[in-house]
Amino acid sequence: MNLTWHIIRKDFVRLRLALGLWMALMVGRFLVCDRILRVENSDLHALQVTLGTLGAMHNVLAGLQLFLGCLLVAALIHEDTVVGENAWWVTRPISGARLLGAKLAGLVLFFGVLPQVVSLPWWLYSGFDDRAIAGAMVQLAYTQAGLSLLVLVVAVLTANAARFLAMVLLLVFAWTCCFITFLAHSPDVPLGVTQTRALAGVVLALVVIALVVVHQFLTRRRGRSWVMFSAGFILMLLLANFWPWDWLRWAVWRGSEPPALAQVTVAPTGEVAFTKVGSNLDPSLVRMDLELRYANLPADYELSTGRITGTVVWPDGMKRTGAGWIQSYPTSTAWRIMGLKAPAGVTPEKWREVMQDRGDIAMTLIPRSLAAKLRKQAPVLDGRVELSAYQVEMVADVPLRDGARGGHSGHHIQIMGIERLDNGGLILNTAESFPILASEIFSSAVFPGHFVGPPTRYVLCSRDRTKFVQLQSHAETYTMTKSVMVVRQSFDCNARQLTNPAEPNWLDRAELLKVAYWPDGTLVRSAHSDGLVEKDFRPGKWLKPEILLRQSTNEPAAPPPKS
Amino acid sequence: MNIIETHNLTRRFGRTEAVHALDLAVPEGSVFALLGPNGAGKSTTIKVLMDLIRPTAGDARVLGVDSRRLGPREREQIGYVSENQQLPVWMTLRQYLDYCRPFYPRWDRALEQTLLARFDLPEDRKLAHLSRGMLMKAALLSSLAYRPKLLVLDEPFSGLDPLVRDEFVRGVLEVSELGEWSVFISSHEIEEVERLCDWIAVLDEGRLQFAESTEALLGRFRRVEVTLQGGAARLEAPPAGWLELERTGDLVRFVATQYEREETERACRERFPAGTVAVNTMTLREIFITLARAGRQARKGAAA
Numbered sequence: 063m064n065l066t067w068h069i070i071r072k073d074f075v076r077l078r079l080a081l082g083l084w085m086a087l088m089v090g091r092f093l094v095c096d097r098i099l100r101v102e103n104s105d106l107h108a109l110q111v112t113l114g115t116l117g118a119m120h121n122v123l124a125g126l127q128l129f130l131g132c133l134l135v136a137a138l139i140h141e142d143t144v145v146g147e148n149a150w151w152v153t154r155p156i157s158g159a160r161l162l163g164a165k166l167a168g169l170v171l172f173f174g175v176l177p178q179v180v181s182l183p184w185w186l187y188s189g190f191d192d193r194a195i196a197g198a199m200v201q202l203a204y205t206q207a208g209l210s211l212l213v214l215v216v217a218v219l220t221a222n223a224a225r226f227l228a229m230v231l232l233l234v235f236a237w238t239c240c241f242i243t244f245l246a247h248s249p250d251v252p253l254g255v256t257q258t259r260a261l262a263g264v265v266l267a268l269v270v271i272a273l274v275v276v277h278q279f280l281t282r283r284r285g286r287s288w289v290m291f292s293a294g295f296i297l298m299l300l301l302a303n304f305w306p307w308d309w310l311r312w313a314v315w316r317g318s319e320p321p322a323l324a325q326v327t328v329a330p331t332g333e334v335a336f337t338k339v340g341s342n343l344d345p346s347l348v349r350m351d352l353e354l355r356y357a358n359l360p361a362d363y364e365l366s367t368g369r370i371t372g373t374v375v376w377p378d379g380m381k382r383t384g385a386g387w388i389q390s391y392p393t394s395t396a397w398r399i400m401g402l403k404a405p406a407g408v409t410p411e412k413w414r415e416v417m418q419d420r421g422d423i424a425m426t427l428i429p430r431s432l433a434a435k436l437r438k439q440a441p442v443l444d445g446r447v448e449l450s451a452y453q454v455e456m457v458a459d460v461p462l463r464d465g466a467r468g469g470h471s472g473h474h475i476q477i478m479g480i481e482r483l484d485n486g487g488l489i490l491n492t493a494e495s496f497p498i499l500a501s502e503i504f505s506s507a508v509f510p511g512h513f514v515g516p517p518t519r520y521v522l523c524s525r526d527r528t529k530f531v532q533l534q535s536h537a538e539t540y541t542m543t544k545s546v547m548v549v550r551q552s553f554d555c556n557a558r559q560l561t562n563p564a565e566p567n568w569l570d571r572a573e574l575l576k577v578a579y580w581p582d583g584t585l586v587r588s589a590h591s592d593g594l595v596e597k598d599f600r601p602g603k604w605l606k607p608e609i610l611l612r613q614s615t616n617e618p619a620a621p622p623p624k625s
Numbered sequence: 626m627n628i629i630e631t632h633n634l635t636r637r638f639g640r641t642e643a644v645h646a647l648d649l650a651v652p653e654g655s656v657f658a659l660l661g662p663n664g665a666g667k668s669t670t671i672k673v674l675m676d677l678i679r680p681t682a683g684d685a686r687v688l689g690v691d692s693r694r695l696g697p698r699e700r701e702q703i704g705y706v707s708e709n710q711q712l713p714v715w716m717t718l719r720q721y722l723d724y725c726r727p728f729y730p731r732w733d734r735a736l737e738q739t740l741l742a743r744f745d746l747p748e749d750r751k752l753a754h755l756s757r758g759m760l761m762k763a764a765l766l767s768s769l770a771y772r773p774k775l776l777v778l779d780e781p782f783s784g785l786d787p788l789v790r791d792e793f794v795r796g797v798l799e800v801s802e803l804g805e806w807s808v809f810i811s812s813h814e815i816e817e818v819e820r821l822c823d824w825i826a827v828l829d830e831g832r833l834q835f836a837e838s839t840e841a842l843l844g845r846f847r848r849v850e851v852t853l854q855g856g857a858a859r860l861e862a863p864p865a866g867w868l869e870l871e872r873t874g875d876l877v878r879f880v881a882t883q884y885e886r887e888e889t890e891r892a893c894r895e896r897f898p899a900g901t902v903a904v905n906t907m908t909l910r911e912i913f914i915t916l917a918r919a920g921r922q923a924r925k926g927a928a929a
Contacts, residue, residue, distance in 0.1 A: 068727050076715060143711075147677040150712055153705040155697035155728050283679075 069142075069156070069164035070171065076141055080134055081172060085180050087127040092184045094120045113493075131173070132213050136226045138168055139217035144278050146221050152282070162279040169210050174203055215271045218278045219287055237299075244303035254308030262305060263298050270294030458494075458576035462522065462569060475576055490520075490574070521575040626689075628653040628775050628807045629674060633683035636669050643669040645831040646683065651824065656808040658818040661828035662917055667811035668707075670828070671779045674809075675705055688775060701729055704768030706761065707779035714753035718746055718763055722770070729771035737770040744796060758789030765796065775807050782814040794820055819909040827913065829920045839909070846912045847884035851877040851893055851900040859896045868919045880907070880915045 074081075094116055142151045142161055151161060178199055185195050216233065220226040270291065278287040457473035460466040467476035479491035629651035636644040644666040651657045659667045672678045674685050676695045685692040688699050695703075713721060726732045741748065744762040752760060761781060768776060778797075782790050794817050797808065812818050818825070819839070826836035835842075853875040863870045866883035877897060881889050884904070893902045907915075 065727060068724070072713075072724055075720075076713075141713075147672055148707070148709045148711045150710060152677060153675055153700065153703070153710070154725070155700040157697050160697075 065156070066160055066164045066167065069161065070168050073138055073141055073164070073168050074172070077134060077137060077172065080130070080137065081176065084127060084130050084134060085176065087123050087130065088177065088180055091120055091123045091127070094123065096187075131209060132230075133223060135169065135173060135210050135213040136217040136220075136223060138172065139165060139214065140220075140222055140226070143221050144218050144282050145284050158279040158282070162276065165279075169214070173206050173210050177206060178202060211268070211271050215274050215291065218275050219284060219291065233295075237295075240299050241302070244299065255305065258307065258309045259302055259305045262309075263302050266294065266298055266301060270298075456575055457518075457578045458574075460574050462572040462574050466574075469576070473576060473578065475574070477574065488569070492574075494576070519577045521577055522569070522572045523575055626653045627651055628655075629657075629685070629687055629809060631670075631674075631683065631685040634670070634673060634680055634685050635682040636666075636673055636678065637681045643831050644673070644680075644828075647828075647831075647833050649826060649833065649836060651807065651809055653807055654805060655824045656822045657810070657824040657826070658822035659809070659811040659826050659828060660813065660815065660818060660913060661811075662813060664830075665828040666831040667813075667828055668709075668779055669831075671707075671777060671809075671811050675703075675777065701731065701771065702774040704765075704771070704773035704776040705779075706764045706768050706777070706781055708761070708781065708783050709779070710764065712752050712760065712764060715751065717749050717751050718755070719748040721752060721763065722748075722767060725767050725770075732771045734770075736772065737766070740766045740769060740796070743799065744792070756789075758785050758793070761785065761789075762793060762796065765793065773806055775809065778808065778810040778812075780812055781810065782812055782817050790814070790817055793817075797821060815908075815910040815913050825909070827916060829917065830924075834916060834920070842912065843906065843909065845882060845884050846907045846915075847881045847889070848905045848907050848911070849879055849881050849884075849889060849893070850903045850905070851897045852903070853877060853897060854899045854901065857898060858900070863896075864892055868915055880912075 097116055142165070143149050144158070144161075181198070181202065182195070185198055216229050217226055220229050270293075274287050274291050274294070277290060278284065281287075458469035458475040460468040460475055460477060462477070462480065464477055464480050467474065469475050474494065476493045477490065478493050479489075481489040481491075627650045629649065631647050631649040634644055634647040634649070635642065647666075647670060649670075659670060661667050669678070673680050674687055674692050676692045679693060687695060688702060690696075690699050713724070716724065722737060726737075744759075744766060746755075746759060746763055746766065752763060755763060765778075765781070776797075781793060785793065798821065808821070810818060810822065823839050824836070825839050825842055827834040858872065858877060860870060860872060860877070863879065866881055868880045868882055870877070870879040872878075877900070886904070889904070890902055893900060
């Protein structure tokens with residue numbers, strides 16, 4: 063063990079300057095993000111220019127950090143290369159197993175622990191609570207491990223940085239060419255198969271990486287390692303494109319956890335109904351997304367992309383109309399209704415009672431024009447029903463006033479400008495930070511501009527919480543720097559009934575709420591309809607997301623500091 | 626006991642056979658030189674011995690262990706210096722020695738200091754900033770300080786100027802007096818090898834020409850000059866041990882590879898009855914060149 067640490071210490075001494083530079087890039091990104099949060103400028107154009115510049119700086123730093131991170135992992139391996147006949151360690155009393163242990167420990171310390179240590183002050187400074195920090199640490203470790211393993215397997219098969227870079231370019235080119243070639247000929251496959259392919263691909267990649275790395279360290283027989291690597295590469299290509307079975311469904315059904323069942327019904331009128339049993343969701347905080355994807359849609363059925371209106375039939379019989387959109391995909395078409403709210407007067411307690419009594423929610427989702435056409439001619443439809451549920455959390459609550467700021471659970475909003483337009487419109491400029499995105503800022507594996515995080519929505523409410531209006535922007539520009547997003551949104555107050563003749567100045571006393579939707583579960587069913595008959599789908603398991611990032615809460619957010 | 630043994634050792638690179646059926650035995654305690662022209666297969670042999678490459682056929686045993694099974698325990702007893710070895714040149718010499726030391730339980734700090742002083746090496750200078758000669762001496766130091774049972778030197782003299790070569794050879798000679806170790810050298814620098822070695826093997830095109838003690842080798846090779854004094858001279862079909870037989874006027878020269886005084890003089894009297902025989906000793910360099918020429922001619926003849 064002492065000799066293993068001896069090798070690790072040597073590697074640290076060798077890489078310390080480069081590691082310092084890598085950490086400096088990371089700290090630089092934090093500073094840029096902090097600067098973005100502190101930008102103040104009453105001139106909106108100048109503000110956007112400043113933010114754009116800072117955002118570009120951040121992206122450059124992120125790119126450099128990613129590139130340097132890859133080179134550092136490779137350098138750690140090449141310091142004691144396992145390729146060729148001239149490496150120093152080979153003729154010394156250092157076994158391949160000991161060297162492998164030292165390198166893996168070095169990877170964990172330099173590229174796993176060190177970034178966490180450097181990131182921790184920033185997380186604390188950003189207001190992360192324990193759960194948010196834990197989530198960020200897991201996510202950072204996850205992405206760092208993924209990056210390190212990919213680089214590791216190429217590094218152990220190359221002798222130096224130049225060959226490493228050349229090999230990376232070659233592999234990326236080969237993978238892209240093969241994937242495009244296969245993709246052009248691949249039919250639309252069910253989601254379960256796609257997910258099975260992805261999971262199997264990841265497992266296969268991990269196995270191949272482990273085999274190649276261990277084999278190369280222990281034997282230094284590069285020819286055989288290349289054969290293993292190439293075989294794994296080809297196998298992954300075949301698997302990613304030709305694996306035919308949905309093993310995940312099989313795995314889910316055989317799971318130990320008793321499934322919560324859901325029944326989905328699609329009626330000829332286009333109405334879709336589902337019954338969800340055993341849920342602990344608070345219905346008042348549920349947002350439902352329903353997506354119908356159809357393949358083989360007849361040629362004479364033309365679906366346009368645009369806004370649609372859906373009607374929700376609530377358990378008490380009340381109908382509400384919600385906005386959504388219809389979106390065309392290359393091989394299918396999807397409808398989605400979002401942002402449905404419980405009607406006023408229906409309390410969670412009341413809702414639960416109703417749910418227990420009736421146990422169903424009906425949603426009319428298909429646009430009327432299409433429904434009418436469907437009634438005239440019954441096509442054979444092969445499709446997929448995907449039903450998602452989210453738990454809602456209010457993560458920010460600030461007065462609708464220039465300069466106001468607030469938030470909790472890692473979310474922060476600062477209103478950086480409010481413009482009232484002559485036509486009744488409202489333009490809001492906000493700077494916002496996100497906990498999940500903030501954790502990714504430390505990842506050298508995430509490309510600049512990559513967006514991951516929970517969907518969020520904005521709601522205007524009166525101080526007494528009697529009036530809620532969900533904001534739907536019709537124009538939006540933003541500058542995003544991982545953890546921080548600066549948004550300029552334009553709202554049509556007239557269309558959204560933000561102006562109230564009886565209470566013309568209520569906006570002066572309004573508050574801006576930001577609501578995050580945390581994934582709770584997804585139900586996916588393949589759907590086949592051979593006519594306009596009512597179709598029942600088999601009950602299936604309510605899939606829980608792997609990590610439930612945050613529990614729902616009904617409590618209103620703590621009032622922000624008055625600024 | 627032999628510290629190195631090879632049996633039918635063969636190594637091919639594609640269609641090229643770098644080493645062919647090599648049988649070699651290096652006695653323990655000897656200073657053994659593997660000589661041969663460039664491309665003879667010397668470095669390939671050493672790489673197989675050090676398990677840097679695998680043999681295509683046959684096997685090699687080092688310190689009694691199959692070369693493919695050499696582990697840390699054996700490598701603690703082997704010193705290896707090669708012109709091609711990648712040293713951690715970003716370290717200073719002091720850092721390098723500090724890094725090497727923990728890997729060797731038998732590391733001798735006193736010997737390290739002795740060698741540092743003897744080789745006159747600057748401890749605080751990075752290896753990257755050392756001259757080639759200094760770098761080789763640093764590598765030698767780091768391979769001697771733990772008193773290995775076997776020191777393997779692969780072309781240690783190439784690229785060194787005569788002064789550094791001399792220092793290097795003297796260093797090896799001096800430290801060889803400090804302990805009981807065997808030295809295995811591959812080189813084509815014959816003068817230095819002649820000063821160092823007590824056993825010599827010659828490889829040519831991957832094939833072992835011979836392997837024997839330096840003393841025996843120098844003893845059996847003689848350059849013979851016969852001055853003809855008008856009598857008959859029969860040059861055709863010379864004995865098998867005569868190489869480079871030639872006649873220039875009244876002078877006949879050849880190299881006797883199995884020289885024994887009485888036997889050689891008798892053979893000369895039979896072929897050159899009126900001749901006067903003069904016998905001269907040969908240097909290792911002359912022997913090496915003679916054998917290399919003979920080998921080349923034999924290959925040409927075989928090809929024709």
